[in-house]
Amino acid sequence: MNPMIKAIKAAQRAAGIDQVCHVKNVKQISSGLTNSCTGLTKNQQRALLKRYQQMAPRQEMPKQLKLIYSLWGQLASAGKVEKDSKQACDAFCEKFCDGKLLYNAQSHWQAVIEILKQWLHRKETNHA
Structure with missing residues (x-):
C-alpha cells in the first residue's frame, strides 16, 4: 500500500472517522470525481491527510x-x-x-x- 494512503488511513482512525464520512470527505476533496483516496491526486491526498490530522484529538501534556x-x-x-x-x-x-x-x-x-x-x-x- 502507498505510504500516503497508509498515513491517510492511520489519520482517519486517529480522528475516529468512519468509512461513510471518509467517502464523503474524499468526494468533497475531489469535487465528486472519486470516492476512493487512491483516486485522488497527490495534492488532494495531502489535503485529505492534513484535514484528518487536524481533526484528531490533541493529547494533553501531563x-x-x-x-x-x-x-x-x-x-x-x-x-x-x-x-x-x-x-x-x-x-x-x-x-x-x-x-x-x-x-x-x-x-x-x-x-x-x-x-x-x-x-x-x-x-x-x-x-x-
Whole structure:
C-alpha cells in the first residue's frame, strides 16, 4: 500500500472517522470525481491527510511535564541556562532519565522537577 494512503488511513482512525464520512470527505476533496483516496491526486491526498490530522484529538501534556518545561523557562529567564527551548530541556533532562527521552521517563519526572527547583532557587556565588 502507498505510504500516503497508509498515513491517510492511520489519520482517519486517529480522528475516529468512519468509512461513510471518509467517502464523503474524499468526494468533497475531489469535487465528486472519486470516492476512493487512491483516486485522488497527490495534492488532494495531502489535503485529505492534513484535514484528518487536524481533526484528531490533541493529547494533553501531563501536568508534571508542563511543570518541567515551565521550570526550564524560569531558569532561562534567570540566566541560569542559555537556551529556553523544549529541545534544550529534553537534552538536559535525558541525563537524569537513564538516557530515556523525557516524555517516556515518567518515573523520573518528580526527581527532575526537584533538581530544576533546587537549581532555580540556588544562590549564585562569586568565587573570584
